[in-house]
């Protein structure tokens with residue numbers, strides 16, 4: 001265990017199940033002993049979650065990459081006239097899912113899209129409703145706090161009214177993206193045209209009030225300070241104390257390729273990725289699930305992250321596009337057999353689940 005006195009104090013707190021402070025979080029980011037950090041996070045993961053690792057057999061549906069927001073870290077969003085810009089009509093979206101549903105184990109959809117310059121809220125709603133009508137047994141997770149804020153703005157409805165309509169159309173959980181770093185300084189610099197930190201949090205708070213579970217993320221490794229990473233985690237921890245509605249936390253390392261920001265910012269190291277996942281597990285004592293998103297981390301790093309506090313490895317995806325536009329080197333999909341193998345090799349028990357962590361089947365031996 002750790003030799004320095006200041007880390008011994010933190011270690012004692014972890015073993016006693018005591019909450020870590022902001023100062024502890026900042027110290028953890030300065031910690032040079034990655035093995036110790038991993039051990040601490042793995043200890044907490046074992047206490048909270050046991051040996052189950054969750055995954056989804058799912059299909060990502062990105063309805064359009066046309067987006068008005070122009071976030072500096074994004075390689076997916078396009079103007080309407082740009083090469084590669086697309087917008088799915090109802091039939092396109094259905095065709096994608098019909099193809100994915102050739103897999104008899106397909107359990108659900110993850111629907112996330114750009115903020116299209118011409119679409120109304122009804123356009124998004126119509127596509128969601130059509131997917132739900134044709135595939136009523138597939139769970140529907142989708143739309144980030146950024147999209148839902150946008151829908152409220154373009155429709156003149158309140159966030160609550162938007163969420164109720166999405167819920168009526170079949171939505172069962174809110175996607176975790178768009179949180180980036182919940183700091184006005186960072187957002188004003190990187191993504192001033194979309195939901196503010198307060199608006200993103202308000203969507204989650206309102207969803208929780210309506211009984212809709214949400215997910216939360218952190219995009220790190222760009223212009224944020226380590227203190228801002230800690231503050232982001234504490235903001236989510238406070239919200240979770242208040243509502244209890246966040247199911248998973250996902251760390252997204254910034255992928256620089258083909259982005260404006262990538263001209264000046266380099267990609268994070270594996271060391272930083274593992275450290276950030278471990279510290280997230282330690283600081284977020286009230287969020288049960290910590291996800292190692294294999295698309296951004298790469299499969300080998302996501303597998304190692306299962307020993308650094310993660311208990312969720314995301315899903316099969318069918319065909320990922322958003323992050324591959326930013327140069328993700330991982331495959332665009334994984335087979336279920338492959339995911340099961342990755343989890344088993346890490347010594348854990350694979351469990352297929354729906355978007356609300358109800359277990360569909362496990363593979364204990």
Ligand code: SF4
Pocket residue numbers: 067068069070071074075076077113114115146191194
């Ligand atoms: S991150 Fe989302 S909101 Fe920002 S430009 Fe990309 S698609 Fe649009």
